[in-house]
Amino acid sequence: MQNVKEAAIEYRYDATLGEGPVWEETEEKLYWVDILSGKLMRYDPHEKTSTAYEMEEHLGAAALRKGGGMVMALQSGLVFFDPESGDTAPISDPEPGLPDNRFNDAKCDPAGRFWAGTLSYNLEEGAGSLYCLDGDLNVDLKLQGLTIPNGMAWNKQRTRFFFIDTPSRKILSFDYEDATGVIANPAILKEFSETDGYPDGMTIDREGGLWVALYNGYKVCRIDPLSGETLFEVRLPVPQATSCTFGGSALDELYITTAREHMSEADISRWPLSGSLFKVSLPFSGRPPSRFVG
Numbered sequence: 001m002q003n004v005k006e007a008a009i010e011y012r013y014d015a016t017l018g019e020g021p022v023w024e025e026t027e028e029k030l031y032w033v034d035i036l037s038g039k040l041m042r043y044d045p046h047e048k049t050s051t052a053y054e055m056e057e058h059l060g061a062a063a064l065r066k067g068g069g070m071v072m073a074l075q076s077g078l079v080f081f082d083p084e085s086g087d088t089a090p091i092s093d094p095e096p097g098l099p100d101n102r103f104n105d106a107k108c109d110p111a112g113r114f115w116a117g118t119l120s121y122n123l124e125e126g127a128g129s130l131y132c133l134d135g136d137l138n139v140d141l142k143l144q145g146l147t148i149p150n151g152m153a154w155n156k157q158r159t160r161f162f163f164i165d166t167p168s169r170k171i172l173s174f175d176y177e178d179a180t181g182v183i184a185n186p187a188i189l190k191e192f193s194e195t196d197g198y199p200d201g202m203t204i205d206r207e208g209g210l211w212v213a214l215y216n217g218y219k220v221c222r223i224d225p226l227s228g229e230t231l232f233e234v235r236l237p238v239p240q241a242t243s244c245t246f247g248g249s250a251l252d253e254l255y256i257t258t259a260r261e262h263m264s265e266a267d268i269s270r271w272p273l274s275g276s277l278f279k280v281s282l283p284f285s286g287r288p289p290s291r292f293v294g
Contacts, residue, residue, distance in 0.1 A: 003232040007220075007256055007278040011043055011050060015275035018257035019201060020061040020105060023247035025288045030247055031070070032257050032277065033059045035104070040072075042083065043277065045247070053083060060103030063114055066291040071133070073103035073116040078133055094118075094131045094139050101127065105201060105243070107152045109161075112293030113181050115142065117149025123167075130163075132181055135293035142183060151202025151243070153210055155225065156287070162189065162210055162225070164199045171199060171210065171223065190228035196221075201243020201257070205284045213241040213256065220244050220256055222284070234282075238274040246286025247279075254280050 015034040022031045030043040040053040040062055060073040062081065070081045077093030095101050095118055106116035113134050120127035128146035133139050143149070148166035154176060155162075161176035161183050171190040174183040192199055197217020204210055209231060210223040216239050222232035240259040247255050260267075260274035268274065 003222075005232075005234050005280050005282065007234050007236050007254070007280040009237075009273055009276055010045070010255065010279035011048065011277040012273065013041075013050070013276050015257070015259060017242065017259045017261050018275055018277065019242050019259075021201075021243055021245040021247075021255045021257050021277075022063060022289050023245055023251070023255070023286075024064060025251070028247075028249065030245075030255055030277075031062060031064075032243075032255075033062060034275075035059055036261065040070075040081070040083075045279075053081075053086065055088075058102050061106035061116065063106060063108045064289060064291045066112065066293055071114050071292045071294070073106045073114075075102040078103075078114070078116065078139070091133065091137055092139050094141070095129070098127075104128070104148065105150045105152065108290040108292050109176075109178075109181065110154050110158050110290050111178050111181065112290060114292045114294075115152055117146060119146070119148050123147060125167075128165075133292075133294070134181070137294050140181070142181075150200050151212060153202050153204040154290075155204065155208055156206070160225070162202065162204070164202060164212070166198050166200055166215070169193075169196075169198060171202075171212065171228070173225070189225070190223055192217075197239075197241075200241065203243075203245045203286060205246065205286050207284065209284065211244050211254065213243050215240050215242060215259075217241065220254065232282075232284075234280050236278055238271045238276070238278075240274060245289070246284075248281075250285060251287065252282055252285040254282055254286075256280070 197214035
C-alpha cells in the first residue's frame with residue numbers, strides 16, 4: 001500500500017492500558033487515560049511534559065465539558081472532574097448491581113451527550129452495555145449484549161453513528177438522529193481479518209474517513225465510511241494500538257495511545273515502547289472534539 005506512514009514516539013510512558021485521547025484545542029494539550037492504573041494524563045506537546053491525575057480507581061475515559069472541566073467514566077460510575085482543584089462530583093452509576101463490570105471507552109456526540117460503554121472484568125461475552133448521558137444528566141441505555149464496547153464516531157452531517165464491539169472485529173454503522181440521540185438499523189461497514197488485529201478506539205477526520213486503532217495489529221487504518229475500504233495506514237513499532245485522535249494547532253497530527261497489558265517480560269523487552277504515546281503528521285485533519293453540554 002502506497003498510503004502508509006510510520007508513527008514516531010511522542011512521549012515515552014509505561015501505560016498498562018493507554019486509551020481515550022482527547023485534544024483540548026484552546027490550551028493545545030492532550031488528555032488521555034491509563035485505564036488500569038486509574039490515571040488521567042495531561043500532555044503538553046510544546047514542553048514534552050505530562051501531568052498525571054490519580055483517580056484511585058479504574059478510569060475508562062474522560063471528555064471535555066462546555067462549561068469547563070471534564071466528565072468521566074470511572075469504575076464506580078459517571079462523574080464530573082475539575083483538573084484544577086482535583087475534585088470529583090458523582091453523576092450516576094448505571095450499573096449499581098454489577099460490581100464486576102467497569103466502564104471502558106466513551107465519547108461525546110455532536111449534540112454534547114456523553115456515550116460510555118461497559119464490560120466485565122473477565123470479558124464475559126454479552127455482559128457489556130452502551131449508555132448515553134444527556135445534558136439534563138439522564139442516562140439512557142443504547143445497546144446491550146456487548147463484550148468490549150470501544151470506538152465511537154459520528155459523521156459531520158450528524159446522520160451516522162459508527163461503533164466497535166472489539167471481539168466482533170466489525171465496525172457497525174447506525175442511523176443516528178441528532179435531536180434525540182436515537183440510533184437504529186445497524187449495518188456492518190467493515191469486518192477485519194485475524195491478521196489485521198482487533199479494532200479498538202476510533203476517530204473521524206474532516207472528510208469523513210474513520211481512523212481505527214488495531215490492537216495486536218501494529219497500526220491505525222483509515223477506513224472509507226461508505227465502502228469500508230482501507231485507504232491509508234499508520235504503522236507502529238508496538239503491537240497494541242488502542243485509540244487515536246487528531247491534535248496540533250492545525251489538527252493534522254494523529255496522536256495514538258498504546259498498551260502493554262497481557263505482555264510478558266520477553267514481550268516488553270521486544271517492544272519496550274509499548275504503553276507510550278505516538279504521533280504522526282498527516283495529509284488529513286480532524287475536528288475539535290464535541291464537549292459535554294451538562
